[in-house]
Amino acid sequence: MADRLQSVLITDCGTGMTSAVLLRREQGAFRLIARAEAATTVDPPHSDVTLGVRSVVEAIEEATGMRLLKPDGDGIITPAAGATGVDLYLSASSTGGGLQMMVAGLVRIMTAESAERAALGAGAIVMDVISIDDGRLAHEKIQRLRGLKPDLVLLSGGIDGGNYRDVLELAEYIKAAKLDSKLPIIYAGNVDAQDRVGQTLEGKARLFYVDNVRPVLEKEVLEPARREIHRRYMEHVVARAPGYDKLSAWSKTSILPSTAAIGYIVEAVARSEHQDILALNIGEATTDVFSSFAGRFTRTVSGDLGVGSSLSNVVLEAEAKNILRWLPFELSETVLRNTLRNRSLHPYNRPEGDDELRIEHAVTREIIRLSIEQHKSSVVGLRGVRRQRDISNVFDQKGSEESLYDSMSLGLIIASGTPFRLADNPRQVVTMLLDAIQPLGVTQLAVDRHFMAPHFGMLSTVDEQSALQVFMEDGLLQLGTVVRPAGEIKQGDNSLGMRLIDQDGKVYSDSFAGGQLRLWQLPVGRFAAHITPASGLDVGAGKGKMHTCSMVAGECGIVVDTRDATRLNAAVVSPARRAEVAQWHKQLDAYPEAKGEWSK
């Protein structure tokens, strides 16, 4: 089917905005032909999500001269015939309320964790994870189930042919919670317990059976559970959000949660680029972090960290001094707290003026820092697997409990979300990412400035290669590559030398002193790079060893960050710190007088 596709229309119905992209195959490769945005129309007075979709599709019709909507406006014309219609229409959605799930499993770090990964990977919001060993008494678990009123429960537990008594105990908790008998429960545990789980919950819930998420200890099988969650998601949005019954009939494929779609494209990028990647999506209320380290995909949601209604919580979690340390001007804690409280009451207002923008960017740094801290603890290998150790690795303590997150192996960071979309220039995005994430070695930075990851994620479910190609070429804006040595950097001393050769053989070389953030403006393109760090510093090949790699100069060229981590992370609010922050912003020309210089 994928090969026959010549044109695709994809929409994403977000909480505030509905967006659409039109893609057409030209000379064998998909190109982004048009993009449009309009307000989402789920809430009164419109109360019909398809009205917003029609608006964006009409805008695309106007821009391209094509006819895409059916004459009665109730659907998209498929397949394409000349300038009429498209071969495929797809949609993602994050409106109508996310799917709030509770997850249950036997052991927290084994089956319950696998089930949680399946739920998060499917784009759900995991309200709580209940397990036999979570330290709570039975009535506390039952009370929790009753109190949270989940939209969906994923019940797992036991390897196939293994323990089933404890799975039945979990089923009994669900039964005792007396939830709505229409509540869908997906059972993804020991297959031998299916019948008895069914008997226990008969008449108490709607049960759906899928393959065990952990059929054996050494293997996770998440896709069947994910797919079933997506089916229940459709039911959920159709029941809750007006117009989704119509929209689901417009598309031949399922509408997926936007976060699930983003996850699909991030996984696809990681597979195709063969490198560890990190992607962020900072929303108004929540922040999603996606990563792939050592081939293992992880998504976490920081449910109370966002740049809108969650700002009040950010200031509490981050502490005011940690936000203030990123500002180049003096601001009292009282004014900061009041400003962020007011922003949280008006989540869709844009920052006004340079000072408010810098406050927003300071908060964004802390949102990224905190959400990545949370994410790191979930980036782990498959736990509960029996490992054999012999004398040769007895001193190697790196086990499955340890985070796989590695700042040095991180090859690509993709940023998407409100603060990046509203930034004045790409260098502001770079400073936020560098201050908050502090990658080591050589890391490429890209921004999904128009929030098209959900669209290309949807496309990846039918044609991964095309989705990847058009996402990397038209969806992402390449900001460039950052080089940041690991080790004790001495202020002012030479920290590294770089020699870059472009595709025409032209050579660029320079050396970089410690303690600075330098923007090396080079022509956009790919370079062969030879980086020689000072002794004691490492950029990927070991301390003092030359690292050879390929790197991309993007909108911001190449950025070399030789700032000392201790100074960078100091939670200090002082005139000296403010001067230092101002200096970093100046070195990157992040906040110039002239505004609006995005080239794409």
Add this chain to the structure above:
Amino acid sequence: MSEKLRAVLDFAPDTTISKTRRLPVAGEVLVSEGDVITAEAIVARAEVPGYPVDVNVAFRLGIEAPDTSRYMLKSVGENVAEGEPLARRKILLGLSEELVVSPVSATIESISNLNGVVILRTPPVPVDIQAYVPGIVTKVMPAEGCVVEARGAMVQGLFGVGGETAGAIRIAVESRSDELKAEQIVWDMKGKILVAGSGMRKNALLRARDAGVRGVILGSIDDKELASFLGTEIGLAITGQEQTGLTVVVTEGFGDMPIAVNPKN
């Protein structure tokens, strides 16, 4: 910033106010269409199920979990009083016995022979819903609640803590930009809703609460003063459940902003 904030507030000097009063679970509606009621009138009542309590009977009696039902003195659905025996095991050829007594007065909800746990549920808790506004009942939704309509002025607050309350309104300051200070709170303000100007500090809020003031309407409040008054920080956007003893409604936002003359302008 205040000008930017005002744009979203709803304001009507003379309008029909329609409030839907709904029970959290099915219950009984106590009013009829056409009834004229006060703000404090109870319009609907329901019973919310009690909380579950688990007792590991098998462990306490030293028996195998699958045998739990055999040792029970009560069955599912029966009531049990606090201290009343739930299960018994005879020992020493019947000369003595081990007893498991109920820790609470409750109903037996389930007996599990899988893990030996008996789940009890405490008695339901009655929940009353008040009218909230004085007016006339215009619609009754059987078992669910009703709609109460009243004629009045409508000023939408932007933020609030402390939940629903009602009382006679008293303007407590001379100008909308005046701060209401502690020394201006007097004892005859008991039961009233005070309209202050730009804001109040913690000591004034505490004094208002101690004087029996039901609520205050402010232009703004300093975030730190509010946290100090509440004794805790508010992190999330959803408020209204705080046990403050004084309801606080803010019309403009945080900081130092007077109540707007007409928020729509």
